[in-house]
Amino acid sequence: MTAVDADRLHTVSPDDLPAGRVRAGRILIWLASAVLVGTFLLQALHAAGMLAPGFATWRPVVYAYVAWGIALGIAQVLMRGEQGKRVLFVLPAVLFTVAMVIFPLLFGLWIAFSDWNLSGATGRRFNGLDNLRQMWTDPFYWNALRNMLWYVLAILVEYAIAFGLAMLLNADIRARKFWRVVFLMPLMLSPVAVSWMVGKSMLEIRFGPVASFARWLGWDSPSFFGTPEIARATIMVMDAWTFIPFMMIMLLAGLQSLPREVLEAVRVDGATRWQSFREVIFPLMLPVSVTVIVIRIIFKLKLADIIITVTSGGPGGATDSVTSFIFREYRDRSNVGYGTLLAMVYLVLIVISVTALLSLFNRLLARSHGVSQ
Structure with a gap:
């Protein structure tokens, strides 16, 4: 009996595997990859009309x-032994991610450089950079990008x-639990429901x-969506009313996790509330604040449901976000190619x-941490 046979915990490494087994694994990968690439190219050329043989669908x-x-x-497993078996635990997730993310992204790029209008009778056809040129001269798309800049800047006020x-609800006020539930109620509503209700x-x-x-206060014609500036501000207020509770609850969790010893030491030193907030609370809350702002920006960049339901981008595209504009490009104009680009x-x-x-x-954060050190 050899030392390896006696060691029951011995792990088989690639160096211990027979050369024929490793060679068989490599041949298997090359053959499977050749079949996949050949099938994909055959179907792609057939779908583009450049090759007659092909399949009826992309199912093969x-x-x-x-x-x-x-x-x-x-x-x-053949090439790496025990290490290959460990790869099997991760491989399904990787393959699923590739199938659900990479392939649709490549398919989207394929559509983006084509003229494909669902209301037309010609179907999809490759048009090169025509969609990119149209985008460059499209004033409504650039207007939507400018609107998104205003919407993102509004996050500072929301924060x-x-x-x-969060500071108010973290203080020792009467009926604190009740007010926490009240302030969280807008977060429980769907943005579409908020659009119809408000x-x-x-x-x-x-x-x-x-x-x-507003008329009772003296505003003769209180049109909240009649002028571009008021309509844009109203959309900002509605969206802020929906998502400020989300930011508040994360900031409240950060405030409750602050070390009590530091806050008590600041009070003992005689610092005012403003000094304790500026010198202690706000710097300690910077990591949480950055997380809150980044997550809010991600949600803001997807803003569409309130705009689509209330104004449909009007008046004259003044409230359009990029997402709502792309949605209307699909829905109203059936322009799949241009919308995908x-x-x-x-x-x-x-x-x-x-x-x-x-x-x-x-x-x-690194600079603030260095200053605090």
Whole structure:
């Protein structure tokens, strides 16, 4: 009996595997990959009208992908032994992510550079960079991007209000639990429900209670969606009313996790409330604040439901967000190719801006941490 046989905990490494077994695993990967790539290219050329042979649907490509995943798992065990068995626990999740994220992204790019209008009779056809040129000269799309800048900047005001409410609910006030539930109620409502309840009912120009109250105050024609500036501000208020409780509850959790010893020491030193907030509470809350703001920005970049339900982007595109504009490009104009290109460009802008923002926040946190040290 060898030492390896006597050691029951011995792990088989790739160096201990026979060369023929490793070679068989590599051949299996190459064969499965060749079948997958060949099936995909055959169907892609057939769908583009460049090749007559092909399949009626893309289902054979899905079958080839599943077969490739199974072959990849078997090949990992053949080539890497025990380490390959560990890979099998992660491989299904990776394959699922590729199937649900990478493939749709590639399909979206394929559609983005094509002229495909569902109301037309010609179907999809490749048009190169025509959609990109149309986007560059589309004033409504650039107007939606400018509106998104205003919507994102409004987060600073939302953050200040949410922080103030969190400080209030963290204080020792009467009926504190009751007020926490009351302030959280807007978060429990769907944005579509808020749109109908507030935008379509309470702000209705003829019989809405808010409009009637505005007339009682002296506003002759209280139209909350008649002018671009007022309409945009009203959308901001409605969206803020829905999501400020979300920011408030996260900031409240951060305030409750602050070390009590530090706060008591500040009080003993005789600091005022403003000094304790500026010098202690706010710096300690910076990591939580950054998380809250980043999450809120992500939600804000998807703003569409309130705009679509209340104004449909009007008046004249003044309240359009990029998401609502792309939605109307699909729904009203059935322009799948152009709408997909707009969505792809918006995705790239989101990735770049959020990455730059996270980098900036990390520097601010590192600088504040260095100052506190």
